[in-house]
Amino acid sequence: NAGVTQTPKFRILKIGQSMTLQCTQDMNHNYMYWYRQDPGMGLKLIYYSVGAGITDKGEVPNGYNVSRSTTEDFPLRLELAAPSQTSVYFCASSWDFQGGYTFGSGTRLTVV
Amino acid sequence: GQQLNQSPQSMFIQEGEDVSMNCTSSSIFNTWLWYKQDPGEGPVLLIALYKAGELTSNGRLTAQFGITRKDSFLNISASIPSDVGIYFCAGQPETSGSRLTFGEGTQLTVNP
Numbered sequence: 001n002a003g004v005t006q007t008p009k010f011r012i013l014k015i016g017q018s019m020t021l022q023c024t025q026d027m028n029h030n031y032m033y034w035y036r037q038d039p040g041m042g043l044k045l046i047y048y049s050v051g052a053g054i055t056d057k058g059e060v061p062n063g064y065n066v067s068r069s070t071t072e073d074f075p076l077r078l079e080l081a082a083p084s085q086t087s088v089y090f091c092a093s094s095w096d097f098q099g100g101y102t103f104g105s106g107t108r109l110t111v112v
Numbered sequence: 113g114q115q116l117n118q119s120p121q122s123m124f125i126q127e128g129e130d131v132s133m134n135c136t137s138s139s140i141f142n143t144w145l146w147y148k149q150d151p152g153e154g155p156v157l158l159i160a161l162y163k164a165g166e167l168t169s170n171g172r173l174t175a176q177f178g179i180t181r182k183d184s185f186l187n188i189s190a191s192i193p194s195d196v197g198i199y200f201c202a203g204q205p206e207t208s209g210s211r212l213t214f215g216e217g218t219q220l221t222v223n224p
Binding site (some may be wrong): 004042043058097099100101104105 | 143152155156162200204211212214215216219
């Protein structure tokens with residue numbers, strides 16, 4: 001059982017470049033989330049989705065976009081990368097808001 | 113949004129010692145969850161609590177949902193080197209449809 005799969009694991013971007021962080025889950029969860037974790041800090045919610053076709057902003061959405069065309073996939077798009085977006089990004093999924101979230105293993109992004 | 117105060121921020125202990133950490137909030141929560149994050153990995157769910165006063169164990173780990181529904185603690189008994197990592201509390205506020213709120217984490221170091 002794969003759970004939540006994130007790709008790539010590592011990426012270095014130049015300022016102003018764009019990229020998409022991929023996230024796929026095989027648990028048929030309706031709810032999916034994107035978090036960022038800065039060094040020594042907790043998790044900050046970027047965007048979330050409660051089902052295909054539905055997305056909403058979290059605490060720190062600026063500079064990011066998401067889409068949810070299928071239940072399985074929830075990609076995160078960075079349009080114009082900035083050094084402040086250097087972080088580790090985690091995707092997660094759950095049955096609902098109350099239950100435990102299953103996290104992916106993260107994407108470590110460096111913007112130089 | 114809802115705030116969770118997790119303490120301590122970091123702990124340095126000797127192998128074999130017991131560990132205690134807690135989370136508090138000024139608001140009432142319906143659910144408390146405890147996660148562990150190993151270096152370079154995503155958080156993994158350790159224990160989930162759904163009722164006030166609930167005390168749940170998972171091996172050497174014990175967690176409790178506070179009677180006031182505004183706090184929770186996690187105890188680790190007889191610590192071992194593989195307990196090293198960041199421990200996060202998370203709670204679902206009483207407000208219907210609210211997402212989980214995460215604490216800032218407790219960094220645990222275990223010296224052999």
